[in-house]
Amino acid sequence: MRRLALIxxxxxxxxxxxxxxxxxxxxSDPALEARARELxxxxxxxxxxxxxxxxxxxxxxxxxxxxxxxxxxxxxxxxAVRRFLVDRYGDWVLLDPPMNARxxxxxxxxxxxxxxxxxxxxxxxxxxxxxxxxxxxAEEEKRLQAILNATDEEAKRP
Amino acid sequence: MRLKSLLPLLIFLGLAAVLWVxxxxxxxxxxxxxxxxxxxxxxxxPLDGRTQGLASAALRVPGVKIxxxxxxxxxxxxxxxxxxxxxxxxxxxxxxGINYKDNVADARAFLDGLGDPFAAIGYDRSGRVxxxxxxxxxxxxYVVDGDGKIVYxxxxxxxxxxxxxxxxxxxxxxxxxx
Numbered sequence: 096m097r098r099l100a101l102i103x104x105x106x107x108x109x110x111x112x113x114x115x116x117x118x119x120x121x122x123s124d125p126a127l128e129a130r131a132r133e134l135x136x137x138x139x140x141x142x143x144x145x146x147x148x149x150x151x152x153x154x155x156x157x158x159x160x161x162x163x164x165x166x167x168x169x170x171x172x173x174x175a176v177r178r179f180l181v182d183r184y185g186d187w188v189l190l191d192p193p194m195n196a197r198x199x200x201x202x203x204x205x206x207x208x209x210x211x212x213x214x215x216x217x218x219x220x221x222x223x224x225x226x227x228x229x230x231x232x233a234e235e236e237k238r239l240q241a242i243l244n245a246t247d248e249e250a251k252r253p
Numbered sequence: 254m255r256l257k258s259l260l261p262l263l264i265f266l267g268l269a270a271v272l273w274v275x276x277x278x279x280x281x282x283x284x285x286x287x288x289x290x291x292x293x294x295x296x297x298x299p300l301d302g303r304t305q306g307l308a309s310a311a312l313r314v315p316g317v318k319i320x321x322x323x324x325x326x327x328x329x330x331x332x333x334x335x336x337x338x339x340x341x342x343x344x345x346x347x348x349x350g351i352n353y354k355d356n357v358a359d360a361r362a363f364l365d366g367l368g369d370p371f372a373a374i375g376y377d378r379s380g381r382v383x384x385x386x387x388x389x390x391x392x393x394x395y396v397v398d399g400d401g402k403i404v405y406x407x408x409x410x411x412x413x414x415x416x417x418x419x420x421x422x423x424x425x426x427x428x429x430x431x
Contacts, residue, residue, distance in 0.1 A: 141283050141389035141390075142389060142390065144281065154354070154380075155380075155384075155389060155390075158379075158380050158381070158384060159384070162381075162384070181286075182286070183286070183287075183384060183385060183386075183387045184283060184286065184387055184389065185283070185284060185285070185286040185387075187283050187284060
């Protein structure tokens with residue numbers, strides 16, 4: 096029984112992390128608070144890196160949540176809050192960074208690889224088929240016959 | 254035909270080169286956007302018991318300035334302490350500290366125990382000024398040129414090797430340029 100409780104505790108422990116971000120001073124205006132929470136979900140925690148600051152328990156994430164709420168109360172638009180953080184930490188801080196030249200490389204590289212691989216495959220297969228289909232020249236035919244005759248002779252020998 | 258037989262070797266060498274470079278990358282290091290920018294505006298109070306805090310004005314004077322963000326609770330900050338002391342002794346360098354979210358008594362014990370290499374220390378109790386610098390962990394070290402522009406950021410403790418291969422050449426270059 097105690098073991099079961101322990102297992103359940105371990106399984107559900109990560110869910111407790113979801114409560115982070117609500118433990119602090121929330122904004123009294125629920126509409127503003129909702130906007131702040133939505134923004135927090137888009138902002139990447141710089142310490143844990145694969146969590147948003149809404150999910151993260153890191154100290155810095157807590158400070159950034161505080162900043163997000165503060166900016167919203169100050170009347171900033173969502174874009175202005177994002178800009179405030181991008182200004183300090185770069186596009187890196189956005190979980191969904193904007194498309195730019197460097198991002199295009201990232202998105203298009205796999206496509207490029209597929210195109211290169213497919214072209215290579217087609218070229219190789221075509222060449223192979225062409226080589227296989229080429230008929231023997233008269234010279235080759237003669238040599239082949241000679242070889243076949245020779246083996247026949249050998250087979251007949253006791 | 255010769256080239257064709259070399260192709261697998263070339264592909265292997267290319268792949269090896271890419272992977273070799275990849276080994277040296279630090280994917281966890283957040284790229285900084287502060288390089289080339291003027292130092293952010295700030296005015297930090299001193300740690301209690303000291304007279305001088307740190308403000309951005311001190312970083313706009315001519316000469317090479319180094320700003321080290323540290324905290325007493327940060328173990329790598331202890332590790333890099335000898336290297337900071339060495340940096341301080343380089344000619345024409347002003348080494349400043351930003352004390353990040355520390356407890357004053359702990360910070361003073363840290364400096365009293367290891368020695369205080371800093372010309373002045375700003376006490377960033379809330380960590381807000383450090384966020385303006387784009388700091389995401391301690392220690393971080395910034396090099397500021399004679400125009401008050403940030404020219405280099407170092408994440409994590411400064412090793413002896415970092416001192417020789419990164420800081421010293423950069424500082425020499427800045428001094429020659431100035």
